[in-house]
Amino acid sequence: MTTLDIMLPYYGNVALMQAAVRSVQAQTDSDWRLTVVDDGKEPTVPGWFAELGDPRVSYQRNEQNLGVTGNYRKCLGLVREEHFVMMGTDDIMLPEYVATVRAAIAKHPGIGMVQPGVEVIDGAGKPTEGLADQSKRRLYKPRFTGEALMGGEVLATSLLRGNWLFFPSICWRTDAVRTAGFRDNLEVTQDLALVIDLLQAGEQMFLSDTLCFQYRRHAVSISSQQAFTGKRFEEANRFFLDVADRLDKEGWTKAAKASRLHLSSRIHALTMLPGALKNKQSDGARTLLRHVAGSDHR
Known part of the structure; x- marks a missing residue:
């Protein structure tokens, strides 16, 4: 199975971005490549990456700000492998993330999307679950134990009732996402739009309850x-x-x-x-x- 491309479109807090990068470096499965595309102007960031000394991590800074969708598109264009992750700049990969999603892909070759288990954390990195997350988990997310395979209208209906996915934690099949693309007029609903487009194209999603990703939810998000x-x-x-x-x-x-x-x-x-x-x-x-x-x- 091929290497997993991990794309990190970066803008914002330097310390949180560095924690995200270190969480990738701490993976138990080392068959990954991390590409950071910097859409900001923080002066210390290029030097930090230059000193990192990890050949699996590459860094580049945009000459001009591309915005959320523009940077997503640039990251997508840089993907070289069959599957990739568009990781959030302030999220954390737990050590088994890469191993978990690569095992899912091996079990279901050609799968369009893999959504593993996710824990929500606050700005300080502590587990948290607000009313919105509780509602999505209890009322909208399908109930399963272990793993499940979903697609079509059933999954679309579930997500349109309440989007219980965590976009930065999803592993995507590259050619499927490139065919669907990102929409010009969307930012905060870009994730759901992409999933619905893929479902309409006939793609399926593999769901796992194996906890291996931390999604950070805090007041400074877009x-x-x-x-x-x-x-x-x-x-x-x-x-x-x-x-x-x-x-x-x-x-x-x-x-x-x-x-x-x-x-x-x-x-x-x-x-x-x-x-x-x-x-x-x-x-x-x-x-x-x-x-x-x-x-x-x-």
Whole structure:
């Protein structure tokens, strides 16, 4: 089996990025290659990588800021192997991650996506589980023990009810993602859009409950910054309605209904209302209220 390409589109906190890199270096399965694409301007970062001295780690800095989607596309273009991970700049790979996903690929050659077990941590690295994560795990995520193989309308419906995936922890088949691509007009829903596109193309996902990845959720994420202004939910509304129309044409009526309803997204908007009011984001509060009420959905 080929080496696993680990792509790290970097922007933000230097210490957290360094912890992410070290977590890759600590893998029990050493058959990986890490590529860091720096979309920022932190002065100490190039020197740190120059001193790292690990031939499996390569680093490059963009001449100009490409933004989230632009840097994703650049990373995707640099992938050389059959499978890759688009790791988050502040996430942690537990030591068995590479071994776990490579075993899954060996068991299911040609699989489009592998989602292993994930633990949510806070900014300090401590395990945490907020109301949103609890709801996704208890209400929306399929119940299975060990492993499961899912795809088609069943998986699409589940994810459109409540997206319980963790994008930075997913291992992807390279040619499938290159065919689907990343959409120009999306940021915070880019992950779900990619998965739905792959499902419509006939790809399947392998699910494992083996815990081997830590996803960091904290207040400085792009989605959190945008939430109080309502920008996140304006994008979400456009995405869900567009997907619903496309799924109706495919005959996936159950998934289309779940997308048009997007109930978990509306509940999420409701939880953000107090923060918007507290931060005196009146326009954002109105946007959140419209999303909660479903007044924008057809």
